[in-house]
Amino acid sequence: MTELHTPRLRLxxxxxxxxxxxxxxxSDARAMRCWSTPPHDNLEITQAWLRGMISAPPETSHDFIVEHQGQVIGKAGFYQLPEIGFILHPDYWGRGLAREALEAVIASAFANYPIPKIIADVDPRNTGSLAVLARLGFTETGRAEKTFLLGDIWCDSVYLALERPLTSSSPSGLGGEAR
Structure with a gap:
């Protein structure tokens, strides 16, 4: 897998x-509030998650660690194509870093895989992620109630899609540079 570089990030x-x-x-409850699992309460859970990310087959996975100023701050990409996912440590929210990372991984995915669209499944309470995806051109394709159980709370889903652009540039025209 290649590395991607943006003005502020290394993926x-x-x-x-x-x-x-x-x-x-x-393990941060703020970051995991709308994730598909509860916060990791021990390193073994994170170790299993990381092992899955490392061993995911490249023909179906295009997932990246996000670094900012040499510090790992989260992940962005596709654990299972064509569904995108991302999570950043809350200390880095509100700076446009999620959008910057997603622009790069979206451009890379469309350049490297014959997928007609990218999809996302977002908890409707996650207004920040929904706003980021909307700014990237994702449109809502549906909603469903009680789609997954997070601890003892049922969560709903908003389904989104981003169609492959007619050109090879990223949705905003600011894709990352592959190295």
């Missing part, structure tokens, strides 16, 4: 040394 494949930094994200 790279996951490696075992990312465990502590990813655990800081995946």
């Amino acid at each position: 790279r494949p996951a490696r075992q040394g990312d465990l502590a930094a990813l655990h800081a994200v995946l």
Whole structure:
């Protein structure tokens, strides 16, 4: 897998040394409020999650660790194409970093895979993620109630899609540079 670079970010494949930094994200209740699992309460859970990210087959996965100023701050990409997912540590929210990372991974996915569209499944309470995806051109395709159980709470889903652009540039024209 290639690395992607944006003005402020380095997106790279996951490696075992990312465990502590990813655990800081995946154990944070604020970050995990609308994720598909509860916060990770021990390193073993994060280790299994990281092992899955590292071993995911490249023909169906295009997932990246997100670094900002040399610090691992989250992940963005496709654990299972064509569904996009992203999570950043809350200390980095509100700076446009999620959008910057997603622009790069979306452009890379369309350039490297014959997918007609990218999809997303978002908890409707996650207004920040919904806003980021809307700014990237995603449109709502449907909604469903009680689609997954998070701890003991049923969560709903908003389904979104982004069609492959007619040109090879990213949705905003600001894709990351592959290296």
